[in-house]
Amino acid sequence: MRWRFVALSALAVGCAGLELVAGRGMSPGAVWDVLGGGGDATERHIFLQLRLPRMLVALGAGACLAMAGLILQSALRNPLAGPEVTGVTPGAVLGAVTATALGLAGWESPLAVVLAACAGGCAGALLLWLLVGRGGGDPAQTAVHGVLVSAVLGGLTAMVLLVEPGELGSVVQWLVGTTEGRVWEHWHLLWPWALVWGVASWLLTGPLTLLRCGDDIAMSAGLSVRRARTLALMCAVALTAGAVAAVGALGFVGLLVPHLAMAVFGADMRVGLPGAALLGAIVVCGADAAAQLSSRLLAATLDSGRLTLPVGALTACLGAALLLVVVRRTPSRTF
Amino acid sequence: MTKSMGIHLEDVHFGYPARSVLQGVDVTVRPGELTALIGLNGCGKSTLLRLAAGLLQPNQGRVLLGGDDLAGLSRRATAARVALLHQSAPAVPGMTVRHLVRQGRYAARGPLGMLREGDDPVVRRALRDVGVEQWADRDVDALSGGERQRVRLAMALAQDTRVLLLDEPTTYLDLHHQLDVMQTVVRLREERELTVVMVLHDLAHAARFAERIVALRDGRVVADGTPKEVVTPGLLADVLNVAGRVGRDPEGGWPVCYPDHPLPALEYENQFH
Numbered sequence: 281m282r283w284r285f286v287a288l289s290a291l292a293v294g295c296a297g298l299e300l301v302a303g304r305g306m307s308p309g310a311v312w313d314v315l316g317g318g319g320d321a322t323e324r325h326i327f328l329q330l331r332l333p334r335m336l337v338a339l340g341a342g343a344c345l346a347m348a349g350l351i352l353q354s355a356l357r358n359p360l361a362g363p364e365v366t367g368v369t370p371g372a373v374l375g376a377v378t379a380t381a382l383g384l385a386g387w388e389s390p391l392a393v394v395l396a397a398c399a400g401g402c403a404g405a406l407l408l409w410l411l412v413g414r415g416g417g418d419p420a421q422t423a424v425h426g427v428l429v430s431a432v433l434g435g436l437t438a439m440v441l442l443v444e445p446g447e448l449g450s451v452v453q454w455l456v457g458t459t460e461g462r463v464w465e466h467w468h469l470l471w472p473w474a475l476v477w478g479v480a481s482w483l484l485t486g487p488l489t490l491l492r493c494g495d496d497i498a499m500s501a502g503l504s505v506r507r508a509r510t511l512a513l514m515c516a517v518a519l520t521a522g523a524v525a526a527v528g529a530l531g532f533v534g535l536l537v538p539h540l541a542m543a544v545f546g547a548d549m550r551v552g553l554p555g556a557a558l559l560g561a562i563v564v565c566g567a568d569a570a571a572q573l574s575s576r577l578l579a580a581t582l583d584s585g586r587l588t589l590p591v592g593a594l595t596a597c598l599g600a601a602l603l604l605v606v607v608r609r610t611p612s613r614t615f
Numbered sequence: 616m617t618k619s620m621g622i623h624l625e626d627v628h629f630g631y632p633a634r635s636v637l638q639g640v641d642v643t644v645r646p647g648e649l650t651a652l653i654g655l656n657g658c659g660k661s662t663l664l665r666l667a668a669g670l671l672q673p674n675q676g677r678v679l680l681g682g683d684d685l686a687g688l689s690r691r692a693t694a695a696r697v698a699l700l701h702q703s704a705p706a707v708p709g710m711t712v713r714h715l716v717r718q719g720r721y722a723a724r725g726p727l728g729m730l731r732e733g734d735d736p737v738v739r740r741a742l743r744d745v746g747v748e749q750w751a752d753r754d755v756d757a758l759s760g761g762e763r764q765r766v767r768l769a770m771a772l773a774q775d776t777r778v779l780l781l782d783e784p785t786t787y788l789d790l791h792h793q794l795d796v797m798q799t800v801v802r803l804r805e806e807r808e809l810t811v812v813m814v815l816h817d818l819a820h821a822a823r824f825a826e827r828i829v830a831l832r833d834g835r836v837v838a839d840g841t842p843k844e845v846v847t848p849g850l851l852a853d854v855l856n857v858a859g860r861v862g863r864d865p866e867g868g869w870p871v872c873y874p875d876h877p878l879p880a881l882e883y884e885n886q887f888h
Contacts, residue, residue, distance in 0.1 A: 357705070486729030490718050494705040499670055501774065502694025502722030547709035550730055 288558050295566040299335045302572040337462040337526050338568045339561040340470045344523035346560025347481055348516040349534030354488045355512040358423045362535030363520035365426040367404030370433035372524035375400015377437050381444035394469050394525040401521030404433055457530030457592025459568050466526050473522040481515040485549035488512055530592045532599020537563055539606050567594045619646030619808045620681030620777040622667050627676035636662045638834040649804055649811045651825035658831040660814045664780045669693035694722035698774040702782040704767055706756050712766050713751040716741055719773025741772040745799055761792030781813035797824050822846050822870045830854040846870035
């Protein structure tokens with residue numbers, strides 16, 4: 281088990297390094313110069329004020345989304361649950377889009393966007409909770425209601441965008457999920473939030489492992505199932521809202537990284553949860569590096585200097601393919 | 616080690632808005648006794664077991680465990696006194712035998728205690744008790760039905776309780792594994808002085824292994840006594856709704872049933888377990 285963590289940590293460092301040199305505007309040699317204390321003012325600015333925070337935000341957001349996904353899948357006993365289908369991600373998007381349309385927040389005011397996304401994410405989760413609350417927390421019902429809530433929130437977002445088409449351009453990247461233009465302000469908002477809720481989730485790994493065994497068994501073993509599930513869902517919502525506020529609606533990470541984590545680390549959540557966080561960080565950071573590299577290639581071939589590929593587009597394509605594999609390999613919808 | 620615990624159900628009523636399941640059940644299980652619960656599907660056997668495990672609360676009446684009312688105990692405190700082996704269990708992908716059995720320690724260790732790696736002697740003993748230690752590191756889902764049932768029994772034993780409730784522990788198992796599970800339970804009960812209540816569909820197992828049989832019909836106790844007292848052609852007709860004869864095992868002397876044919880269906884048939 282330990283060597284898996286070591287190997288994955290090495291991979292994470294590799295991805296982070298790649299992310300640092302992958303961007304446009306500065307050659308790997310210049311990055312080396314800056315690391316050595318040299319480089320001119322522009323290069324230092326690009327590296328220290330843009331690339332470093334961007335890398336950290338990618339790592340942090342990936343970790344948050346993966347943990348949120350694993351918690352949701354365990355607590356709801358549903359391998360196809362993810363932040364996207366609990367109303368949190370679409371709620372956060374709606375919050376941010378609405379705030380932008382009303383002129384309360386904008387691309388240049390990250391704090392306002394973060395706050396609006398958090399409020400929206402909580403509202404989405406609250407809506408789900410209000411719908412499911414009476415149902416007694418039945419996992420299948422929760423999943424179905426989650427899809428409904430997500431669809432409604434997505435529709436509302438589309439309506440806001442139609443009313444305020446002028447904002448479309450700046451919001452679209454955020455709808456897909458991107459780390460473009462993330463600065464220290466985003467990182468300083470993300471890390472304390474992620475740390476607090478990450479630790480809270482880790483303290484819940486005992487009950488979460490039991491929840492994976494099914495409600496009857498968990499109850500017989502002494503777990504207050506409803507309370508444990510409520511706390512777990514709270515952690516998942518908070519982690520998702522934090523990540524979405526930082527990088528936007530990055531698709532499929534929260535849905536698929538948990539499956540990778542299960543395959544690598546097994547069902548022991550004490551190991552699985554930190555493992556999922558590490559894997560999520562690797563996936564998002566690696567995907568962002570890959571997106572930047574391919575943007576460079578595309579820009580060179582298409583001869584358009586402004587072209588950028590958002591990381592969310594890459595994770596969505598990659599995720600859809602992986603999802604197909606998961607669905608084919610999972611004969612039953614609940615485990 | 617604490618003394619054995621008895622179970623005491625006092626005028627227990629339980630039901631759902633549409634349908635009542637138990638209608639005034641009084642059962643006292645003495646400490647250290649092995650009791651079999653029998654009855655048709657839907658007569659309330661499983662419900663009674665769940666009430667005794669504190670998973671359900673009676674609408675009326677009390678459930679006492681070693682003298683304490685379960686209504687006043689937390690989920691964890693209840694689970695430290697009574698373990699229940701459920702009739703069926705969902706799949707647990709990626710979980711090893713050792714890890715699943717370890718989950719039985721939750722009541723004793725608590726949410727934060729489960730975080731410690733800890734070398735737990737109770738888990739090791741539970742694995743040894745049911746003879747699964749040699750494949751403790753295999754995936755539970757990769758095991759056969761009989762092996763999985765032993766693992767789940769080990770998980771219940773890992774709760775280290777004085778009372779063990781088993782809901783149809785032998786259903787879906789072949790004859791070899793049925794006897795294997797029954798004999799394991801009988802042996803452990805003698806070694807640890809456990810109080811055991813098991814729901815059994817197989818009257819042969821009940822008559823042979825139980826010291827006492829409690830028969831339910833439509834949410835009421837209709838017979839309660841030793842196998843020799845209780846297992847009669849009248850019981851077959853009244854409780855199980857079959858016509859049959861009852862003989863004696865030539866060597867052991869316990870009652871043996873020869874069911875002949877089903878009697879006409881009951882006018883009131885329950886849909887639930």
